[in-house]
Amino acid sequence: MILVRSLSKHFGKVKAVDDISFEVAEQETMILLGTSGSGKTTTLKMLNRLIEPTNGSIFINDINILKQQPEILRRGIGYVLQNNGLFPHYTVEENISVVPQLLKWDKKKTHHRVSELLEKLHLTKSQLQAYPNELSGGQQQRVGLARALVADPPVLLMDEPFGALDNVTKASIHAEFKALDELKKKTIIMVTHDVQEAFELGDRICLMDAGKIVQQGTPAELLFQPKNKFVRDFLNEQRLQLEFKSVTLKDLKHQLKKFDHNGFEPDASVWFVLEKLKQDGGKVVGFEELISAFYYYKKQQSA
């Protein structure tokens, strides 16, 4: 779907992005993780040519985007910014309708699509005529997401989309984000410096440092087979929580004999299940089996 080859961006002598390559499969969520200055945002912005690369090539659906007209390219890619970047002089409706207007959709179609998204993102009809500054931070972020999704682009780029939100709002938006059917069909590339967020939302993670990709892989691969000390150190904080989050019931299915699967999806994380069980007061059969299966799995992976 997205193919990045030997991509570099130099600002004068500074190599902000230094010869990186990666691929993102269709409908996959790829996280660019790293500290500030690691080059993750620069990488993201090269994908819709907000920043022009110094070297390298980028293909989306086998099209070399560096040869495409940038405006046309961008209208086909959703983009969500950290500070939501909503137009303060446009109402919510006008904000969401920006891309359809550029694509010259007729009014009826636009209106229908806006209403549909509004419902899915838990915004009310009355908020359509509001201006962004009249909304809460979480609501603004949802409008930003609606604006990116309105033309149903196959690819979505997100630059620290939840960075400006408090932890409580963030947690509930994460949950919605994962549940949103609109997003399940998208190929998503998301930049974040928040390790928890990366593990919660990412199918795969590119850990970047000083313009290079240090390691890319699934969350479990980064946790249990770190390539070097940098990766290990980066993930050391709250390691246990990360491990619980990155291992799913599917991974443990050979060890779980008595465990009651009722109500749990196969790709629910151990963390999610433990949280649920805690709420239910430990009545569910197989709590201990789950824990020991997890440790067995962990040992196997690290071996």
Add this chain to the structure above:
Amino acid sequence: MNDQQQTLWDFMRQQSDKLATQTLEHIGLTFVSLFLAVLVGLPLGILIARKRKLSGTVLGVAGVLQTIPSIALLGFMIPLLGIGPKPAIVALLLYALLPIIRNTYTGITGVDASVKEAATAMGMNQWQVLFKVELPLAMPVILAGIRTATVITVGVATLASYIAAGGLGEFIFGGISLNNTNMILAGAIPAALLAILFDFLLSRLQSLNLKKIKAATAALPVIIFLLALFYFIPSAYGSKLTAGFTPEFMGRQDGNLGLVSKYGLKIHTIVISDAVMYKAAYEKQLDVISGYSTDGRLKAYNLIVLKDDKGIFPPYYAAPIVRDDALKKFPDLEKTLNLLSGKINDSIMTELNYRTDYLHESPERVAKDFLVSKNLWRPERGGNAGIVRIGSKIFGEQYILANMYSMLIKGYTDYDVATKTGLGGTKICFDAMTNNQVDLYPEYTGTGLLVILQPPANVVNLVEASKEKTYDYVKKEFEKQYNIKWLQPIGFNNAYALMMRQKQAADLNVKSITDLKTYLDKK
């Protein structure tokens, strides 16, 4: 002051036609300039917001333009664009430019970077980003710039009357020259009200919310354009010749009023400052001007004086006038000043004026050369027995006289001299004297009579008959009313005169003002 002591309200009612015309001209002038300034400034502001490297240069140049004194800028425009509305509009435009460019630049560069990035990332091209996002968001700041520019322009537009572009300045500067406070106020108050009104209206526009501002922004250019049209309404007149008269001449009985009442002269008249009047006549922008009979430019520009066959211009003999207390304080002063009396006749004064006005020799040099040639010059004594303060009005002849007096005082007495030259007009000069800011300045008998004393018409008619009667009358009245003494006349008579280009006057066979009227009345 006036014999009937008319109130400001009376004056405004009496002059309501003129007032309306001038106000419309003023509004028109302001908004033509403003419209053009927006047309130039907005794109320039956008350009430098895009190409920041240019911003220093462009803002620098606009800033320098802003610091040029307004009169000087108007002066620069005359060789390029002549007189009338064109140079005035260009000068006003240049003044309005800086706030518009700077605020456009600040407004656009001040738009939140993430909003601009979002607009680009949504797939807008450069122009769409500009018109849909940057300009609307920068609009409050841009409007603030236009607001500043409007107020500046309303103010500076009063100066447009100096170069015959009309506007409320005609009353203001006419009033200053004529010592007529009502006339000054009749120009100044409407000008101030216009500034306040436009400022208020634009402030309302600025405080509209974002949604309404879209409609308002679209309406603004239309409104400015419509207001600009005012300027072209009053210009529906036609006449074979065009006259340029100074604001002072316009309002004087021994000026345009007399021309109309005694000669019945009807000519298309524009109001202009005497600094540019002669040049404009020479360059055929004007056909008839109101000059001074000893002006050096008369010679420089080949102009001739039309004979005043009905005698409406009274004699204007020049003499130093001095405060009585100064004469007491400096006992040698009167004797010294009188050294010059009877020494300069009309043709000498014209020659001296020619050297300063046209050959651009410094007044000091011209003054010294003259004193040396008359064996009056003595080296400075460098005394310190007190400082005599000499004033002068703002034209060449007065500078020369002030310099002569200064040299004489320094050479013949132990006093030192402080000069306050270039006081703009009779009123300012005379007020400086009554307020004890200057001790002496050269004044003219006719001005003393008609501008300062302003006696009833019958007295004027009586004393105007001869130069001696005029001199005696002003001498007596100044002493009585102001404790100011007229010393002996210098000799020359610098009266008002109508002038034309020699060649044109010969072609049309016009020798006197009556000839001129006859020519104009012919179909």
